[in-house]
Amino acid sequence: MNKPHSPNRATPGKPIKSAAAHAPARERLDDDALLERVQRQSFRYFWEFGHPVSGLARDRTQGNDEVITLGGSGFGVMAIVIAVERGWISRAEAVDRLHKMIGFLEQADSFHGAYPHFMNGTTGKVVRYARKDDGADLVETAFWIQGLIAAQVYFDRADGKEPWLRGRIEGMRRAVEWSWFTRDGRDGLYWHWSPNHGWAMNHEILGWNECLILFVLAAGAEQYAIPPLAYHNGFAQSRTFLNRRPQYGVDLPLGPDGGGPLFFAHYSFLGLDPRGLTDRYADYWAQNLAHTRLNYAYCVANPGGFKGYGPDCWGLSASDNPTGYSAHAPDNDRGVIAPTAAISSLPYAPDIAMRALRHFHDDMGDRLWGEYGFFDAFSESADWVAKTHLAIDQGPQIVMIENYRSGLIWNLFMRDPEVRRGLQRLDFQSPHLLGTPVA
Template sequence: MLKDDRNPKALAALPDEALIEAVQRQTFRYFWEGADAASGLALDRRTLVGLTGEDRADERVAIGGTGFGVMALIVAVERGWVTRDAALDRLRRMLDALSRARRYHGAFPHFMDGASGETIPMSPKDDAGDLVETSFLMMGLLCVRQYFGGDTAAERRLRSDIDTLWHEVEWNWFTQGGRDVLYWHWSPNHGFAMNHEVHGWNECLITYLMAAASPRHAIDARVYHRGYASGPDFINGRSYYGIELPLGAPYGGPLFFTHYSFCGLDPHGLKDRYADYWDLNCRHVRVNRAHCIVNSKGFKGYGESCWGLTASDDPDGYLAHDPNTDNGTISPTGALASLPYAPAEVMQVLRHFLTAHGTRVWRDYGFVDAFCEQRGWFAETFLAIDQGPIVVMMENHRTGLLWKLFMSVPEVQAGLRALDFESPHLGSPAP
């Protein structure tokens, strides 16, 4: 059992570094104590029942959430919250479950049953391979492969099993026969019927990078340049609240665009012909924050100490919240996972959440998924895809740990070069 920090006001009085660590550690409990009992993989969500701390687990394992979860596990080992051996035991169970899971041209589904490995459909036609969720998982597993580099039987086997899963993903299959774009889904029952092209600035930069980095099933660079870097929501160039946005939808979209791919990809000095990604992400966060400060709709609670619009639960269900789709719901992960981009501003929000809302927002697994002061609503849920980036991006701010691991992966470096990226991690370009 990890230390459980239940007193939000005492936490808020801690110095910055101690507070960040306490938030990371409590949030990591979602992936350690709150994981699927059979497999150790990350559950899509857990729901509190009453005020006792008892909770109800969703039966669905989340593949993308598991990718963020294994990155959080690396942080836990590095910080001494769990031992290396305990982490290896957990990872062994997770890799066994992933290895027996049903895959589709190497791609995992969005949701699966942890015990049987069978797919749990997300919707009638989304019942098989999900390339984007698979890319989040592979990002995490490659970090695990880098971190657990010891010459022991357990660590060698772990790396071998990760390589097997990584090498078997047929990224190029998801071009639907060689088209210049990746498609999100494929199903043996419905083929490419969902026909969801992956393009426009969003959370899927990592998907194209993984596809370009694949040792056996790589896409051509033109698929990135003609596919992802296309559509009305790629190039922007307009200003919002006096802040110009080079890429993305109007107002930048939900904040997870600046988190998911960049749990592993270090945005510092990361550039291609379209953007400087550190600059882009910082601007996106500033627009999101400015929107909540201006608060043209007059939502209760919004301001310099309370901002962060991203995908989460809300009083009416689930929504990708952003300045264009704003119903008064604040998602703690929106600001907290933005710590690298706006440290002082995020710390102000963090302390405000703890002091203003206390145990309504701070619980067993860290912050609840969202809240809406306007309607007096506070979530009783935690979601893997929201908790994971809090732990990981906070660590990247503190030490750059996951950035260093991921950017040191030889295949990742090859993929970045293939797509004509610049990064300090790549050294000088070849003459």
Template structure:
């Protein structure tokens, strides 16, 4: 979930311990690594297929297998996770979980819905009420456009457009429909009167009162790339360099566990933030060989991953269960409700998405976690839509609940590690190529 979720997400306190009906994996039935990766992708993909909100086809904010929900919000859909889900559908098609025809039919339903749903200067809100397409406030003043969540959605939409653009007549028409939605996002409006920074929120009722300029490193790099890339509402390079990169102050000389932090992680100076910062912007944005004057983004994300890995192996707070096969801190559910976990804010809670979605950066270390969680802990953690959101061996806390924003990166990033599918598609978009060049990036993917 985005930083906004840390500050304002309305989530329940979970205390129940529940087990999923999964048999113990006998040694003779042990899956190969490739089989296990595919199984994890397939079950997690189902969150966005069978688990999708029925009216819209979009990704639900949460699915609780115990059927206990806050404010009866079981049909609230979330914009960012829908972007991830769009990409997961492409994984489903390519891996044969569904047919191409089934996938295109669902994609059409989703795009038709997004076309009619509430938008604010082209940007969708964080939450949408599934049955109506109307904004559901994420907080009192957060009832308008959310540019970060919109960026995650557009990342997925552009990836789908690239996938469909050379298809049959139906697919080409859908690609054109997506192209229109992308062109209607007014990235430049979110400069708030022409400032050289992008603002996270705008509301027709509260205007800019959320007052959240997005500056310095977090999960929102993709927002600045897409804002620069827009052919209709683009922003100049100065918005990136002065706003996001703070005229170079974003660069960090800190080290943690002997590894360079590379960029200063907002609120986590000297170490790294929650693991999702290495995932959300990079579901489509290919970090392999991606560099600008501030960072080598592969090094940034690989070091982020290994610093977290090494921190959990070191386990300075001596939490039960942490180690080589149980690591990864990110924003997720916890025994106290939703929390942003990181080495600076470690509550003894492991979220499977942290290590699993880091598969491209540290495949061996990620695979150890996948193997351990499935083979050794599956009866507590494995369910219909893959691994549950989070757990704590320290507190003997396990809950049969999922969050869309955490499930989405799992099948997508595993696929990027296996085949590079989503990276190759997104990076092939001519606007993305132009936007990256405009900002001074270099990449083997740039033509």
């Protein structure tokens, strides 16, 4: 999770041509125009506010402008692909920015091919996340690689700088020693490794959470692949993996009671297409739909009596709050709504997601809409609105709106041979593995 840093405002980089105005639109936009507006304004976070030296995504606005985030940068790579497809930037501009990002990371600190959660965007040195978290973060690395795969498939031309780009991405993928993080062949993966503290954090990655993408990438890798038992005997054996208990009228297949923060349904599924994706544990479209509906039903029931909650104002996920930052969920409800939670759930439940999006934009835009799209979170009970934007919350909005509109990132990502191999080795089924178009 991202943590707040001391205030220090940055100067945006080169603006996108004809970028949307900062103020909310006064006229009522149709659904498609509204979605375009939210995507394009949010994209400015990655394009204009990207770090000037590395080109990577800064962790947040009103934070330490030198701190860049690897997972958020992976989401930003997907946003750059969308920006080209939507015509907001040119293909050549996108390729140049990606070369800048990758070239920086080729010289930056890495550990067994994996990158830290945070690093300095000028020097490439680790920025310590916690006292012993000063080395590899395997989950953040997986989110970064997820973004690179979408770009590698998309930028497929045989001329110019695109072949070089694909080659650099390939080299970065090959360098990740996924199997190292099994700790000498254990049935599982471990989140952190430090050159100073080794495995002292001892954080085995157990589900259900945001980490499915990691196991698919690690199982399908050309080099340093993990055995399937690391998934089946590790990740899937957590006491909070299987649920299958009805809550608020919703049958939840996987996860803790209440479902956990909604980013569980987003981060791995920016690239992984959940439509028709199944394994021995769950149907992942049904899982994400149930999680979304449960989060909505909880907010409508509003057992905490928080002001503002209702059918047009819902969505609990990791975000800033009046006293810091937390992974908000039904079992950790502090009266804070994060717009990214509902907006990034658009593919799963467009009826309730669009209702929330319209409320955030049309009714609350004067307070909630900013330079890079929606501010991170708000609490009507506390009469508080964050004045921050976070990479890990802006990125999923852009990508999941696009997956709802066109399926672009899902279709690109699922074409990758190693992704397919990883799914097959873990015994998943998907229409993409059969060459069947997914509507």
